[in-house]
Amino acid sequence: MGCDGGTIPKRHELVKGPKKVEKVDKNAELAAKWKYCALSQEKLKRPIVSCELGRLYNKDAIIEYLLDKTAERPNTDAVTHIRGTRDIKELNLTDNPEWEGERRNTKGDRYEDIYCGMFICPVVGLEMNGKHRFCYLQTCGCVFSDRALKEVKTEICHKCGDPFQNADIVVLYGTKEESEKLREKMEDRRAKAKTKKSKKSKAAESMPPPSDAKETKQVPNGSLENGGESSQSDQAGTSGASQISSNGDKPAAAASKRSIQEMQEKSEAFKSLFTTHSSAKRTKDQTSNWVTHTPYHF
Template sequence: MGCDGGTIPKRHELVKGPKKVEKVDKNAELAAKWKYCALSQEKLRRPIVACDLGRLYNKDAIIEYLLDKTAERPNAEAVVHVRGIKDIKELNLTDNPEWKGERRNTKGDIYEDMHCGMFICPVVGLEMNGKHRFCYLQTCGCVFSDRALKEVKTEICHKCGETFKMEDVVVLNGTKEEVEKLRKRMEEGRAKAKTKKSKKSKAAETVSAPLESKEDTQAPPVDLTENSQQNGGESSQSAEAGPSGSSSSSKDSKSATSSTTKRSFQEMTEKSEVFKSLFTTHSSAKRTKDQTSNWVTHTPYHF
C-alpha cells in the first residue's frame, strides 16, 4: 500500500515504539550548579554564600527566603535545612583574570570557551567550572581546589592564614554520597549544640537555686549583733548583780518575748477606745446589713 504521494511507509513510521529516555547534558548540568543559584536559578553574583551541604546561593535570595518562608518557590527543597543566617557562610572567592564577563564575544569572531569559570583556585590556578573538585572552609569561607589541599598539607588557610581542621572542609557541589556524609555531619553538629545549650541552662538553674536558698536561710546580720549585744549585756549584769539581777533579767526577757509576739490593738488594755476606733477591727467600724448601701464608693469604709 502506498500513500498519497506514491511513497511506501516504513515500519517505524507506522508503529510507535517506546520513547527514548532523555539524557541530561553534562555540560548544562555543570553550568547550572556552578554558574547559577540553587534557589532562585539566577546567575551567581557577589556576595555568594554556601550551606553545610556545599550548595551555592546568592545571598540576597537566601535572605528573601528566610524573611518569608511561606512564599512559593520552585526550588525550596534545596534550602529546607537552612534555618538562619548562621547556617550559611559567605565565600571568599578569587577572581579569574581571563573572565571577561557575559558579553565577552559580541561579534562572534572569536572562539568562546563555555567552560571558562568566573573564579579560580588561588594556589593551583584551576578554574571553578565543575571539572575540578573544590572545597571551602567553614572557619573563614576561603575556597580552594581539592588538589591544593592535598598537595600542600597544612592546618593554616593558604589565603588568609586562619587555622582550620579537616572537619571544617566542605565539598562544593559534591556527589550524592558526599552530600549524605555532609548531611550526617550537619545533624551531628546540631545535636551537639543542643546538648551544650541544655547543659548550660541546667547549670544556670543549679547555680541560681542554692543562691536563693542561702538568701532565705540567712538572717540579717544587724539583728544578730543587736541580740548578741543585748544578751551579753544581760549576762554581764546578771553576773554582777547575783540572784537579784537574775530575777530582773528574767523579767526583761519575758517582756522582750511578749513584745515580739504580735497582738491586736483591741486586746491592748493600755490603749484608749479613741485610739482603738482608728482601726477597722474596732466594733464601731463594722456595719450591719441595714447600714450597708446598694452602691459602692471608691473606699469600702465610706459611711
C-alpha cells in the same frame, strides 16, 4: 501502498514505538550547578554563600527565603536545612582573569568556552567549572581546589593565614556519598550544640536565686536586730545622729558615724565646704520669711 506523491512510508513512521528516555546533558548540568544559584536559579553573583552541604547560593536569595518562608519557590527542598544566617558561610572567591563577563560573545562570531569559570583556585590556578573538585573552609570561607589542599599540606589557610583543621573542610557539590557524610556531620554538630545549650539552661535553673533579705546584726543580749529598722533621732542638721534600738543599745553601724565638724584631723578650710559649718548658718535677719517652691531665676 503509496501516497499521493508516490512516496512509500516506512515502518517507524507508521508504528509508534516506546519513547526514548531523554538524557541530561552533563555540560548543562555542570553549568547549572557551578554558575547558577541552587535556590533562585539565577546566575551567581557576589556575595556568594554556601551551606554545610556544599551548595552555592546568592546571599540575597537566602535572605529573602529566611524572611518569608511561606512564599512559593521552585527549589525550596535545597534550603530546608538552612535555619538562619549561622548555617551559611560567605565565600572568599578568587576571580578568573580570563573571564570576560556575560557579554563576551554577543555577536556570536567566536567560540564560546562553556567550561570557562568565573573563579579559580588561588594556589593551583584551576578553574571552578565543575571538572575539578573544590572545597571551602568553614573558618574563613576561602575556596581552594582539592588538588591544592593535597599537594600543599598545611594547617594555615593559603589565602588569609587563618588556622584550620581537616574537619573544617567542606566539599562543594560532591558525590552522593560525600553529601551524605556532610549531612551526618551537620546533624551531629547540631545535636552537640543542642545538648550544650540544654546543659547550660539546667545549670542556670539549678543556681539558687539571690536573697533579697537585709543583713541582720547580733545585739549583745543575743537577739537579732535588723539594721534598717533602727529608729532615727529627730535632731536635724547633725549627720552624726545615733540610731537607738528598742532596748536602748546603739548598733555598731550607728556608732561609726560622726560629724565632719568634730574631726580634729581635718582643716578648717575643708570643714567650711559643708553646710554644717558655722559660716554657712544664717541669722534671723538674713533669712527671708517666704520660700519660692518653683523659682524661675535660674
